[in-house]
Amino acid sequence: MTQKITGAQALIRALELENVDTIFGLPGGCILPAYDPLLDSPIRHILVRHEQGAGHMAEGYAHVTGRPGVAMVTSGPAATNMVTPLCDAYMDSIPMVCITGQVPTSAIGTDAFQECDTVGITRSVTKHNELIMSADDVPLMVRQAFHIATTGRPGPVLLDVPKDVLQNSMNWHWPSDEEVLDSLPGYKPVTKGHPRMIKEAARMILDAKQPILYAGGGILKARAADALRELAELIDTPVVTTLMARGAFPDDHPLCLGMPGMHGNATAITAMQKSDLLITLGARFDDRITGKVATFAPDAKIIHVDIDPAEQGKVRRPDVPIVGDCRLVIEEIIKAIKDLLNGGEKQQDISQWKSRVSGWREQFPLYYPANEPGEALKPQYCLEQLRDGAPEGTILCSGVGQHQMWSSQYWKFNEPYTWVNSGGLGTMGFSVPAAIGAKVGRPDRTVWAVDGDGCFQMTAQELVTASVERIPIKVAILNNSYLGMVRQWQEMFYEERYSEVYLSPELPDFVKWAESMGCIGIRVESPEEVQPAIEKANSIDDRSVVVEFRVDAGEKVFPMVPAGFSNDDVLLHPDQNGRREFLR
Amino acid sequence: MSSTTHALNQPTHHILSVLVQNRPGVLARVSSLFARRGYNIFSLAVAPTEDPMLSRITIVVDVESSPLEQIVKQLFKLVDVVKISELDPRRSVERELLMATVRVPAEDRGQVVELTNIFEGKILAVGVEAITVSLDGSPDKLDDFEELLRGYGIVELQRTGRVALPKLDKEARLKAVKHGKAS
Structure with a gap:
C-alpha cells in the first residue's frame, strides 16, 4: 500500500520512525518545506539563535543520552555555521544527524542565493554525507544516516536536501533493516574481537608486572563502563581516564588515577610512563596524552582495543591489536582471563607496582595555593x-x-x-x-x-x-x-x-x-x-x-606537559617541585 | 610524472585497486581523503566495472609516501568503498595509454612512423607539420617510447595513468583487505 506524500512529510515521518524526540534548528528559505509538516509532528523543535548552537546542542544531547542528536538548518550560511559542530562531533565520535536545506536541484551549481557546496565543505568533517536528489530516496537516506551515525565508531552524518526534493511527492516506503544493510555494501563495522587476540591479551595481562588500564572515550560510546569496572577489579589494576573518558570509571574508586595527559595529574601521567603494559580501551594515543611520542611509555607493551581499525598503529604500534566494540571485547577478555585462572594460571604479583603508584598519589595530589584573605579568588x-x-x-x-x-x-x-x-x-x-x-x-x-x-x-x-x-x-x-x-x-x-x-x-x-x-x-x-x-x-x-x-588572572593550570615535551618532564606546580625525585 | 625505469623486483610504487559504489561524489571522497591525510597520488584512473553498480579506482602511490597502511585503513572507512586490494607490482599486470602529438616535418615523418611501428603503437592523425600517435602497454614501455619521441619535439602529451589487475598465475597475491557483499 503506497501513499503519496511530499519529500518533506517523508523526512519528518522518517525522523519520527527513527525515534527522534527533539530537533535543534533554525529555519530558512530552502529548508522551509520541512518546517511545515513539523508543525503537525510530536517532535519537539528547539529554535536556536545561531546554527552553531543547534549543532552543539545536538552534541550535548547525544553525549548524555547516547542517542543521536539531530540538527536541522537551511542552506548556505546555515550550513557553513554547522561546520564547527560537525567537526567537533567527528573528532569526539558523537552520533549526530544534521539535515541542511539546499537550493532546488535545477539551481545547484549556479551560485544561487544561499547556495554552497555543503556536501563538499563537510566531507572531511562528517563520517558520511549525502545530497538527496529524489524525494523517493528520503526514507532510505534517513535510515542510512542514523545507522551510520550510531554504529561502528559513532560520528556525524549530514543529509543535504534540495528544496524541490522536499516539495516533490513520493511513494512512501519505509525500508527494512535488510534493505538498509544491502544498500551499504561497503559499511560493515567489526564489533566482535578476534578470539586469538583476546586470548593473547588475557595472557599478557596476567604476565604484566606494571599494568595500567588506559580508558578512553570509546568506553562511554560502547556503554562499557560496567565491563571496565569488572575488568579493573578482576585484575586489581589502576585505571586512567582520559579527558573524553571522565566518568567512565568512578573517581571515588580506589583504582582510579584520574586524568593523564598535558594537564593530567602527575600520578596518572607517570603511571602510564612507567608501566610495562598499557591496556588501551577505546583511546587513541592523542598527542595531548602521549606528549613526545618517541619517549611515551617506553617500556610498555600495548594492547589496543578500538572499533576503528585505523586507530591501531596510527600513533603507537600495538603488540595486540583488537578491533571491536569495547564492551564486547572487554567481556571476552574477562572471560579469557577467568579461563586462564581457572586453569591454574596465576597473575603476576603487582603489589609492588601498586604501592609505587600509591606513593605518587600521596606525594603529588592536585594542588593550588589556598585563597589568602584579600587576595583574588582562586x-x-x-x-x-x-x-x-x-x-x-x-x-x-x-x-x-x-x-x-x-x-x-x-x-x-x-x-x-x-x-x-x-x-x-x-x-x-x-x-x-x-x-x-x-x-x-x-x-x-x-x-x-x-x-x-x-x-x-x-x-x-x-x-x-x-x-x-x-x-x-x-x-x-x-x-x-x-x-x-x-x-x-x-x-x-x-x-x-x-x-x-x-x-x-x-x-x-x-x-x-x-x-x-x-x-x-x-x-x-x-x-x-x-x-x-x-x-x-x-x-x-x-x-x-x-x-x-x-577569579585570579595569574592562576595557571598544573601539572603541565608542554607541547612536544616528554611526559617524563612534566612541569609540577612550583610548590611541589621539591619532591620531584619521588616521581622516579 | 616520473619516467624512470626500475628493476622488476624493486617496486617504487604501491597500486591500490579500490572498488567503490558507482555514485556521485565518490571520486571526490577518495581524492580528498588522500589530500587531507597528506598522501600524494601518483596517478589515478577510474571507470565502471563489469557490475554497473561498481567502479574501480586504480590509485598509484609513491613508496616514499609510506606507510600505506594508514591511508588504506582510512580509505576503508569511506562508506562508498566496498573493497580495497593492494596489488603487488611484481604480481600484477599494469597497462597505460599514451597519446602524443609530435612536431615533425614531412621528410622526417617516416622515422616517427617507424618508431611507432617498432613499439606497436598507432598513428591516429597526420597533419602537415605534426603527427599524433598512441601507444598502450606497460608503463615502462611507455616511458621508453616517450623518451625516444622527445628527440623529435613533443607538442602535446597525455598519459592515462596505470590501470592494473592481478596476474592469473597461482601465486597471484590479491591482498584483499575488505570484502563486501558485491565481491
Whole structure:
C-alpha cells in the first residue's frame, strides 16, 4: 500500500520512525518545506539563535543520552555555521544527524542565493554525507544516516536536501533493516574481537608486572563502563581516564588515577610512563596524552582495543591489536582471563607496582595555593565549591581552556555520561549550547556549564533559547578577563609577552547580560561569596542562572606537559617541585 | 610524472585497486581523503566495472609516501568503498595509454612512423607539420617510447595513468583487505 506524500512529510515521518524526540534548528528559505509538516509532528523543535548552537546542542544531547542528536538548518550560511559542530562531533565520535536545506536541484551549481557546496565543505568533517536528489530516496537516506551515525565508531552524518526534493511527492516506503544493510555494501563495522587476540591479551595481562588500564572515550560510546569496572577489579589494576573518558570509571574508586595527559595529574601521567603494559580501551594515543611520542611509555607493551581499525598503529604500534566494540571485547577478555585462572594460571604479583603508584598519589595530589584573605579568588576553589554543592547526578559541561582542565581535574565524576566537553577539536563556546542540549536530553538532572569569559562570549546568545524554551541550566563563568590558556602559554613560553589575550575586566557586564537574556545573574568577587552564590544558583530551577566568578588572572593550570615535551618532564606546580625525585 | 625505469623486483610504487559504489561524489571522497591525510597520488584512473553498480579506482602511490597502511585503513572507512586490494607490482599486470602529438616535418615523418611501428603503437592523425600517435602497454614501455619521441619535439602529451589487475598465475597475491557483499 503506497501513499503519496511530499519529500518533506517523508523526512519528518522518517525522523519520527527513527525515534527522534527533539530537533535543534533554525529555519530558512530552502529548508522551509520541512518546517511545515513539523508543525503537525510530536517532535519537539528547539529554535536556536545561531546554527552553531543547534549543532552543539545536538552534541550535548547525544553525549548524555547516547542517542543521536539531530540538527536541522537551511542552506548556505546555515550550513557553513554547522561546520564547527560537525567537526567537533567527528573528532569526539558523537552520533549526530544534521539535515541542511539546499537550493532546488535545477539551481545547484549556479551560485544561487544561499547556495554552497555543503556536501563538499563537510566531507572531511562528517563520517558520511549525502545530497538527496529524489524525494523517493528520503526514507532510505534517513535510515542510512542514523545507522551510520550510531554504529561502528559513532560520528556525524549530514543529509543535504534540495528544496524541490522536499516539495516533490513520493511513494512512501519505509525500508527494512535488510534493505538498509544491502544498500551499504561497503559499511560493515567489526564489533566482535578476534578470539586469538583476546586470548593473547588475557595472557599478557596476567604476565604484566606494571599494568595500567588506559580508558578512553570509546568506553562511554560502547556503554562499557560496567565491563571496565569488572575488568579493573578482576585484575586489581589502576585505571586512567582520559579527558573524553571522565566518568567512565568512578573517581571515588580506589583504582582510579584520574586524568593523564598535558594537564593530567602527575600520578596518572607517570603511571602510564612507567608501566610495562598499557591496556588501551577505546583511546587513541592523542598527542595531548602521549606528549613526545618517541619517549611515551617506553617500556610498555600495548594492547589496543578500538572499533576503528585505523586507530591501531596510527600513533603507537600495538603488540595486540583488537578491533571491536569495547564492551564486547572487554567481556571476552574477562572471560579469557577467568579461563586462564581457572586453569591454574596465576597473575603476576603487582603489589609492588601498586604501592609505587600509591606513593605518587600521596606525594603529588592536585594542588593550588589556598585563597589568602584579600587576595583574588582562586578558580580551583570555585570549582571545588561547585562540585561539593552540586546535587547528586549533576551533569557538568565545559568550554575549552583553563576552566575545562580545572573542571576535569577538580570535579569528581562518579557516574558515566555526566561530563560533556569538546576534547578533540577544542571548540571555545561549546559549553552553553552543549549544556542546553544535555538538559533537554536529561531534564531530570541539574546541568552546570563551566565556562570562561572568552568562551561565554562566543555562544552566550543561546541562553535566550534556554529561557524561551524553558530549559533551565546553570552557568559558572570563571572570569579572569583573559584568554587564560593562551595567556598561560605566553607567560611560560613567550617570556610573558602578552599578545592579544587581555579581554576586558568591565566589559561585558555579565550579570546585566544574563538578566537581559531572561536569566538570573550573580556576581562573585570574594571567597566568602562563593558558597552562598552556588547555593542560590542550585535552588533556582525555573530559569537559567549565570554566576560570574571574578577569579585570579595569574592562576595557571598544573601539572603541565608542554607541547612536544616528554611526559617524563612534566612541569609540577612550583610548590611541589621539591619532591620531584619521588616521581622516579 | 616520473619516467624512470626500475628493476622488476624493486617496486617504487604501491597500486591500490579500490572498488567503490558507482555514485556521485565518490571520486571526490577518495581524492580528498588522500589530500587531507597528506598522501600524494601518483596517478589515478577510474571507470565502471563489469557490475554497473561498481567502479574501480586504480590509485598509484609513491613508496616514499609510506606507510600505506594508514591511508588504506582510512580509505576503508569511506562508506562508498566496498573493497580495497593492494596489488603487488611484481604480481600484477599494469597497462597505460599514451597519446602524443609530435612536431615533425614531412621528410622526417617516416622515422616517427617507424618508431611507432617498432613499439606497436598507432598513428591516429597526420597533419602537415605534426603527427599524433598512441601507444598502450606497460608503463615502462611507455616511458621508453616517450623518451625516444622527445628527440623529435613533443607538442602535446597525455598519459592515462596505470590501470592494473592481478596476474592469473597461482601465486597471484590479491591482498584483499575488505570484502563486501558485491565481491
